[in-house]
Amino acid sequence: MPGISTGEGMDRGGIGKLRESLCGSLILPRDGEYEASRRVFNGMIDRRPAAIARCIGEEDVRLAVSFARESGLPLAVRGGGHSVPGYGTCEGGLVADLSPMKGVRVDPEAQTVRAGAGLTWGELDRETQRFGLALTGGRVSSTGISGLTLGGGSGWLERMFGFTADNLLYAEVVTAGGETVRASAEENPDLFWALRGGGGNFGVVTAFGYRLHPVGPTLLAGMLAYPVEGSEPVLRAYRDFMADAPDEVGGGCAFITAPPEPFVPEPVRGTRILVLVLCYIGPPERGEEELRPLREAAPPAMDLLRPMPYTGLQSMVDAGNPPGMQNYWKAGFLNELPDAAVDALVEQARRATSPLSQLLLLPMGGAISRTPEETTPLGNREAAYNFHAIAMWPNPAEDPEPHVGWARETETAMRPWMDERVYLNFIGDEGMERVRSAFGEAKYRRLTAIKRRYDPENLFRINQNIPPGDGRQPQASRSRTAHLR
Numbered sequence: 046m047p048g049i050s051t052g053e054g055m056d057r058g059g060i061g062k063l064r065e066s067l068c069g070s071l072i073l074p075r076d077g078e079y080e081a082s083r084r085v086f087n088g089m090i091d092r093r094p095a096a097i098a099r100c101i102g103e104e105d106v107r108l109a110v111s112f113a114r115e116s117g118l119p120l121a122v123r124g125g126g127h128s129v130p131g132y133g134t135c136e137g138g139l140v141a142d143l144s145p146m147k148g149v150r151v152d153p154e155a156q157t158v159r160a161g162a163g164l165t166w167g168e169l170d171r172e173t174q175r176f177g178l179a180l181t182g183g184r185v186s187s188t189g190i191s192g193l194t195l196g197g198g199s200g201w202l203e204r205m206f207g208f209t210a211d212n213l214l215y216a217e218v219v220t221a222g223g224e225t226v227r228a229s230a231e232e233n234p235d236l237f238w239a240l241r242g243g244g245g246n247f248g249v250v251t252a253f254g255y256r257l258h259p260v261g262p263t264l265l266a267g268m269l270a271y272p273v274e275g276s277e278p279v280l281r282a283y284r285d286f287m288a289d290a291p292d293e294v295g296g297g298c299a300f301i302t303a304p305p306e307p308f309v310p311e312p313v314r315g316t317r318i319l320v321l322v323l324c325y326i327g328p329p330e331r332g333e334e335e336l337r338p339l340r341e342a343a344p345p346a347m348d349l350l351r352p353m354p355y356t357g358l359q360s361m362v363d364a365g366n367p368p369g370m371q372n373y374w375k376a377g378f379l380n381e382l383p384d385a386a387v388d389a390l391v392e393q394a395r396r397a398t399s400p401l402s403q404l405l406l407l408p409m410g411g412a413i414s415r416t417p418e419e420t421t422p423l424g425n426r427e428a429a430y431n432f433h434a435i436a437m438w439p440n441p442a443e444d445p446e447p448h449v450g451w452a453r454e455t456e457t458a459m460r461p462w463m464d465e466r467v468y469l470n471f472i473g474d475e476g477m478e479r480v481r482s483a484f485g486e487a488k489y490r491r492l493t494a495i496k497r498r499y500d501p502e503n504l505f506r507i508n509q510n511i512p513p514g515d516g517r518q519p520q521a522s523r524s525r526t527a528h529l530r
Contacts, residue, residue, distance in 0.1 A: 125189020
């Protein structure tokens, strides 16, 4: 299908009509802003769309969807562009760029917000924190709200308030047919269910309605840091502490390279360390009491835990996750974390091949596990932990195999304790069977039926795809990095 890869469906008359019809702009390869506009978070992704429609409203989205459908072009939908497989762009097709859609309306009395699909979590947090409100959001502030929500949504607050999708009240959606519908528990409830973890398979969400919760504006948060050597007892102490910790205790563990920052002692800079990222959703003085047993069980080499703005917590790891780096990710839910699993994690942390690579261990439980499994497509709410291996390196000319190999080896090392289901936002393009197993067979069948109703031709296929028919995945939807599975 030449039009899929070369953009032959973009005839001059049609593209001219689309450009005239949009309230936003249409960026073509000849335009000066094209190079910057086609880039996404993961530097491994180097695709050249035939056109980028910068949508400023629902009607622009409808026009872009209709144009892609009628021309037969691939359609990619971009919110924040953080998808590690690069689903926010495509080769030779049309990108519907939602990033200009940044409207926010907070209702502080109802504790709700209507949020435009182009917002990042940093932008949304800034607005909701004006009223001391928040919901579970991305751990990196430049992450878009759209992809995170549609994939389920993991963040520092999840043990207290559940996943992002658990706080979704409604979504305004442009379907493959160009219709605008509202999905909620009362309207189109099947679509609403699918959107809460089923990804971008069912339409383009132009606005999200969320439930908010009192958070901050100041809370106890920060890091406790330890040398990676000899960190096994620290990780076991953390595991034992979290087994009985109240929902208000959020955070996770991260094996990283100590940054060259003033708060890091000079001999420690550039060495591998374990950090316990901690936050307490409540009065800081109460947090000091709740976290004291962990500090006593595992006295840190560096104690960076202190009262800080919630927005500071939400941007705390931004510097370690800059855009444009080469990224390859693996992940998995862990049903348990015995001593052998702790030892395996620490050993893999020691073997990291790049100083930028990270190995995260995120505790679940709390509100996550109390939400009934059938409430959303996202599976395995009973898991004890979610691990995330982030292989990251700066140079695109460098051989990726050592870094990719480290992430794969980490997954293999953790496999004895892994569930077959996975949080799809934390992995790359691993194929259709991985998507199917991520949801489990019953939920996957339900998602497929909803897909057939709302997108029978699989227009929305550049994602962790759920085909509407016999399960075959169109070649056009495959990532160029799929060979690195």
